[in-house]
Amino acid sequence: MDNRQAMGSRLSGPRAAAEGMGAEFGYRGERLGLPEEGPGSIAPLGRRVAAILIDWLLCVLIARALLSDGTMQSAGNWALLVFGVMVFLTVGTLGFTPGKRLMRLRVVSAAGGRLTVPRVLVRTVLLTLALPALIWDRDTRGLHDRLSGAVQIRTS
Numbered sequence: 684m685d686n687r688q689a690m691g692s693r694l695s696g697p698r699a700a701a702e703g704m705g706a707e708f709g710y711r712g713e714r715l716g717l718p719e720e721g722p723g724s725i726a727p728l729g730r731r732v733a734a735i736l737i738d739w740l741l742c743v744l745i746a747r748a749l750l751s752d753g754t755m756q757s758a759g760n761w762a763l764l765v766f767g768v769m770v771f772l773t774v775g776t777l778g779f780t781p782g783k784r785l786m787r788l789r790v791v792s793a794a795g796g797r798l799t800v801p802r803v804l805v806r807t808v809l810l811t812l813a814l815p816a817l818i819w820d821r822d823t824r825g826l827h828d829r830l831s832g833a834v835q836i837r838t839s
Contacts, residue, residue, distance in 0.1 A: 737782030806831035
């Protein structure tokens with residue numbers, strides 16, 4: 684291996700370097716039995732980020748209008764509570780939040796079907812902590828989804 688290949692692998696990340704050495708990872712969601720593309724496949728990162736931004740903006744607007752004293756700091760504090768309640772109720776009953784619905788995503792059990800109430804509660808608490816959502820596995824499932832046995836999939 685010359686220096687150009689070593690530099691490229693370091694800049695590309697460990698997955699690209701491992702694939703360059705012959706490791707086979709497959710596509711995202713293959714280990715879970717999900718299709719590679721289309722409905723039922725793992726939700727793309729861009730759609731998931733857009734969905735959570737839509738949900739957060741909605742919660743900030745609700746908190747500022749109904750719960751805060753008009754300052755953005757108190758609206759932000761209340762928005763976290765509104766966000767937690769909204770995620771718990773909507774994912775627990777419908778399988779998606781308003782942002783996920785707009786982005787055509789759904790939260791389901793990794794084994795198939797709906798999440799149970801305790802799993803939705805675990806997922807919601809970990810999501811409001813933010814850090815578990817920033818730690819991913821090779822299927823790009825956040826730690827909050829992995830610990831609750833959930834997976835975010837595309838609906839179309």
